Amino acid sequence: xxxxxxxxxxAAMKLELAEEVRQLTSSTGIIPHLAAILVGDDGAAQTYVxxxxxxCAEVGFKSSLIQFPNTVTQEEIIQKIREINxxxxxxxxxxxxxxxxxxxxxxxxxxxxxxxxxxxxxxxxLGKMALExxxxxxxxxxxxxxxxxxxxxxxxxxxxxILGRSHIAGSPMSILxxxxxxxxxxxxxxxxxxxxxIRKHTLQADILITALGRPGYxxxxxxxxxxxxxxxxxxxxxxxxxxxxxxxxxxxxEHVAPKxxxxxxxxxxxxxxxxxxxxxxxxxxxxxxxxxx
Ligand code: GUN
Numbered sequence: 310x311x312x313x314x315x316x317x318x319x320a321a322m323k324l325e326l327a328e329e330v331r332q333l334t335s336s337t338g339i340i341p342h343l344a345a346i347l348v349g350d351d352g353a354a355q356t357y358v359x360x361x362x363x364x365c366a367e368v369g370f371k372s373s374l375i376q377f378p379n380t381v382t383q384e385e386i387i388q389k390i391r392e393i394n395x396x397x398x399x400x401x402x403x404x405x406x407x408x409x410x411x412x413x414x415x416x417x418x419x420x421x422x423x424x425x426x427x428x429x430x431x432x433x434x435l436g437k438m439a440l441e442x443x444x445x446x447x448x449x450x451x452x453x454x455x456x457x458x459x460x461x462x463x464x465x466x467x468x469x470x471i472l473g474r475s476h477i478a479g480s481p482m483s484i485l486x487x488x489x490x491x492x493x494x495x496x497x498x499x500x501x502x503x504x505x506x507i508r509k510h511t512l513q514a515d516i517l518i519t520a521l522g523r524p525g526y527x528x529x530x531x532x533x534x535x536x537x538x539x540x541x542x543x544x545x546x547x548x549x550x551x552x553x554x555x556x557x558x559x560x561x562x563e564h565v566a567p568k569x570x571x572x573x574x575x576x577x578x579x580x581x582x583x584x585x586x587x588x589x590x591x592x593x594x595x596x597x598x599x600x601x602x
């Protein structure tokens with residue numbers, strides 16, 4: 310069993326990104342700049358955005374964190390997005406999800422200029438992705454593609470089973486792996502809450518990708534011998550340690566790992582690669598801005 314170590318790969322890829330930033334800045338004077346909007350005081354969201362901001366500094370990007378209280382109106386966020394859309398010094402923008410119930414995630418995402426939407430959530434980016442046109446790919450699926458490619462996961466002709474049809478993980482992952490590309494060329498089965506007998510499908514999977522947010526859902530009896538297992542689930546559960554919580558995935562790692570040819574750990578698998586997807590999109594946005602001058 311080989312560990313698909315997203316933590317180690319993300320550290321190596323940050324060094325590569327930092328070198329690309331040095332070259333871009335020395336030849337054009339442009340410093341890639343990511344703006345992140347965070348609404349409310351949810352601890353998990355604060356941690357995720359904090360990691361993204363810290364990662365920007367590690368690769369030589371600028372970053373701006375814009376925080377709003379839970380009581381902010383949709384209009385106030387839209388105003389801020391419009392400001393950022395027209396600010397040439399900012400190349401990438403993310404709005405951390407989820408948002409409070411009185412704010413429409415769809416309206417917020419649609420306000421963002423597609424070329425600055427470095428999470429790849431805008432309908433224009435998702436449409437271009439499906440049409441195999443150049444665009445910002447959704448950050449988590451993009452990070453997973455890089456992890457598969459660098460980790461030597463063969464995808465061509467394989468049967469990939471995905472659990473979960475969220476717009477930010479399962480659904481785009483299913484489109485990306487069925488595209489005529491490398492990684493890609495998979496036969497994809499997308500399972501969701503209305504799929505009967507999910508185990509029947511997972512047992513057929515050469516590559517099993519799970520994005521449910523249900524700790525320990527995937528047990529050893531659901532996995533084929535020699536499968537590649539990728540766990541997108543990130544759930545905080547209470548723990549008796551300093552932080553008061555620990556992060557767990559959808560896969561019962563201890564019992565599933567011995568059956569796998571490759572598997573991602575949680576934490577340290579997909580999570581750090583989401584940030585690489587985000588940074589890669591932001592760098593490409595900054596390069597596009599440089600080419601337009
Ligand atoms: N919430 C959970 N995952 C993500 C992500 O990749 N980007 C944003 N903006 N919010 C999220």
